[in-house]
Amino acid sequence: MAAPVLQVTDLVRRFGDHTAVDRVSFQIQPGETYGLLGPNGAGKTTTISMIAGLLTPDSGEVELLGEPLTSGRKSLIGLVPQDIALYPDLSALENLQFFGKLQNLHGEHLKQRIAHVLDVVGLTDRAKDRIDTYSGGMKRRANIAVGLLHEPQLLILDEPTVGVDPQSRNSILEAVDVLGGSGMAVLYTTHYMEEAERLCDRVGIIDSGRLIAEGTRDELMQRLGENSTVTFRVNGGAEQTHAWRVELAGMPGVSGVQGEDGQVAVVAANGPSLIAPAVQAAQSHGLDVVGVEVAEPDLEAVFLHLTGKALRD
Amino acid sequence: MWRHVWLIAANGLRRSLRDRSILIQAIVAPILIAVVVGAAFGSGFSLNVTVGIKDADGSDISEQIAQGLTGAGGDGIAFSSVDADADAALDSGAYDAVIVLPAGLSDAVLSGEPAQLDVVGEAKDPLAQSVAESVAAGIAANLQTARVTAVAATSAGVDAGPAIQRAVTATPPLTVEQGEVTGTFSVMAYFAPGVAMLFLFFIIGNGARSIIEERREGTLPRILAAPVSPASVLLGKTVGVLIVGIVSMTLVWLITWLGFGAYWGDPIGVFLVIVAAVVAIAGISLLITGLARTENQADALTTIIALLFAVAGGTFFYGASGVLSDLRLFTPNGQALAAFVNLAAAQADVVEVLPQILLLTGIGVGCAAVGLVALRNKVLT
Known part of the structure; x- marks a missing residue:
């Protein structure tokens, strides 16, 4: 059997006396959309920060395709942070060019990838407009486009629909649905139960830093x-x-x-x-x-x- | 790694160019202030340099040289004889620099041996020292003429006395290699670099603080989620602020020189002092950003330090005396301005301003090293 795209084992992270993530373990298979469901402050963002290599775990392991996460293997991950991590004074195109080059994309391939992701998120017509002229929903979609740019094996979406209007929210959920169906592994964190139910093949329920239950919707219902x-x-x-x-x-x-x-x-x-x-x-x-x-x-x-x-x- | 460094630096430059307030701070404001101050002061500063002549030889020739000089001067430069020790004379504050005619000078001249003159000055007034050095160079040239005359006359068996006397008593031309010491220099050539350095603290400070801002806004984590090392991020940011600083100050220099006729001096020397000043300011800004607890604290500290350095460094006035004159040496602004004055007024070359260039670069590199380590620990881990 092929190695899972992501294997998280006994991940622990403390901030002073507070244990933000407490022995969290789960895995995601290729093509699977995995939801991390929990309230604000449950430890979702800390968990994905460790998976993306932005935080060092106090203990535990993160493996991508069977091997430990190293700086060179970060390109296997596409991170879509909860906040709009884009330069507001640059256009979507300029943001995509900058982050694409950091992912070692060049020339014609970079152009093709930018055109593709802009199409996926429906921003082709506004590509040359500055981000600070976008609506909240458009910013969210541009934020997702950067995460998709380098064709990662694992896409991590951290609460991508927080603070967006219903129409943009639906558009984002449709895009994630399509990505999940295209064979990409997706880790989706949310505190919206209906999003987890709609998008995720399996859901991990996290509270106070602990993964307290995990399974398909039916398994959890049981x-x-x-x-x-x-x-x-x-x-x-x-x-x-x-x-x-x-x-x-x-x-x-x-x-x-x-x-x-x-x-x-x-x-x-x-x-x-x-x-x-x-x-x-x-x-x-x-x-x-x-x-x-x-x-x-x-x-x-x-x-x-x-x-x-x-x-x- | 270097490709990522350049990408991050280029991204910072692109964003800086979009920010019109930076263009105003970096170029328009320094030139405008220099022009306004220039109009207020007139065409240039008048020098007021007193050079002492210490005759340690006590010979006829040295006496004639001293007498010849004390009758010379003018145009802001005065000469007067010194009875006390050269250092004591300098300490008394009556002299800005002292030329020492050493013991054995006349014997050396008459025997055809090279003669050595000493110039004693204070680093805090490089212009006075430059004037004294140029005078000493003139005396040395006269002595060379006298020495050649003595050798030739001895060979020919004729009396060289009158010719030697003429040579040693000739008023030395106030010249150095690049040209004449005019006694005045452009106000704009003083205020433009001074004000530009003040604004550089704000511009470069903004650039240095952008790393904290990017962490807050989430773009820094996104960069670090790519296969980019923290060192590349720090270097990229540093290179970005250095380029912004060097380009902006170079533009101020070129515009005031070519557009307003304010000659800053030897172009190579000027450019190297600009680079050194920018390195120093960038290093200090990184140190402030690295040690400050918050972005706002870094902002406030930068403002305070920029203004303190500007006032103490002589940005707003030339020719301070007393405590301010001493303080000037302890500020990067003061060191850089001393070099700029030396280049503009005394027509110094790059070698003569090398001490300031090395000092400013050292300040910058030292502060940057500490600041970058602090930033790495604070922002990137």
Whole structure:
């Protein structure tokens, strides 16, 4: 069997007393899109910084195609950072030329690659415009284009849709979908459950620096067992809602409660049977339940089930 | 590696050219200020140099030389005899430089042997020392004439006394190899490099700080995610700021020289002093950037140090005395200005400004070494 494109083994990184990444291990096969799903501060960016060679791990190993990461093998990786890592006073074309040359691309091959990636991200018509004249979504797409330029074996996308409008977000997700289908291995970090569900062949759930679960969507759903998510919409004060949440968390079968004013989601075994006692408890706290919804299980529910908190907490 | 160094330097240059504020700071402002100050001061500075003549020989010939000189002078240059020791005379502050006619001078002349004159001056006033050296060179030429006359007369068996007297008492032409010491030099040739160096601190400081800015904006991690070594990044940034500095100051020089007639002196000497000054300023800027805790702190420190060096270095006034005159020697601006004045006013050649060139280069390389190590530890690891 061929070596995985990326093999991460027991990666650890500490900042002072804080362990940002704690013995994280996973691998990505050729053509696979792997999602690293977790809330802000979970350790996603620190993990990919170590994979890309920007941070030195305190311990653990990163292997690309079966060999350790060295400076010369960095070209195997295409990094798309969370921030727009482009020169705003240069055009997209000039940015691509600069970063392409740093990746040792030259002449006609560089021109062809630039034309190709501009086409992939839909920026051919605006290639000669300065980046600081772009919209947020266009900047994100140009940011991705630089990561694709040198045809990496592994594309790392760090929360590429943060802060973009829905149309650009959809455009980015479509582009990633196409790349994943083209045989390139993709490591995609996000705290948007729906993106992970839509794009990723496998998902690793990371929280507080630890990879707490990993698998395909179906495999992760099995973690929920018979659990389901019941979402209550309520009217009432914050203190009453908090008190109600505490009571809900203590009810039999409840594995997670999230949400504050107005909307509270509960992951529980046999969720529908929870509705009556939960409504009764709400009323006892002076809350008015105005809506109840039993949702299909999703990765958000898995995360809530595993950690007891929401992805966006 | 060097290809990456050049790519990073070229990228920095391209971005600098897009930034019009740099063009204003680097070229327009120094020339404008020099022109305005030049208009305020008139056509040039008048020198006020007093050269002492110390007669340690005590012979008729040395006495005649001293008497001849004390009657000469004018045009901002005065000569007067010195009774005390040359160093003590210099320390008294009454003299800017002292020419010593050594013991045995007349015997050497009359016997046809070469004579050696000494010039004692202070490094803080290179112009006065240059004037004294040019006078000493003139005396030496007269003595050479007297020596040849003595040898020829002795061979011919005739009395050489009158001819020797004429030669030694002739007023030495105030000349050096490149031309006449005029007693004045262009105000613009003084203020243009001075102001250009002040602005260079800001321009080069911006360039040095761009490495921290690029880390904050994410382009530095992206560069380091490519197969590019941290050393290439640091070298590329350094080469970039050096090129910006050298090009901008060279343009100021050429525009004030060719456009406004402000002659800065021997072109090779001027260019080498420009390069050395830029190296020194770049090194200091890298040191500040490397040691400062934040980008804002580096910015503030650069401003303070640039202004301190400019004031202490004599950027805003010529001919300071006392503490300011002493302080000047401890600033790169002062050292560079001393070299520029020497080149412009005393028509010095590159060899005569070599000490300042080496000192400025040494300051730059030393500061850059410490600054780059600090930057590497702070930004690239």
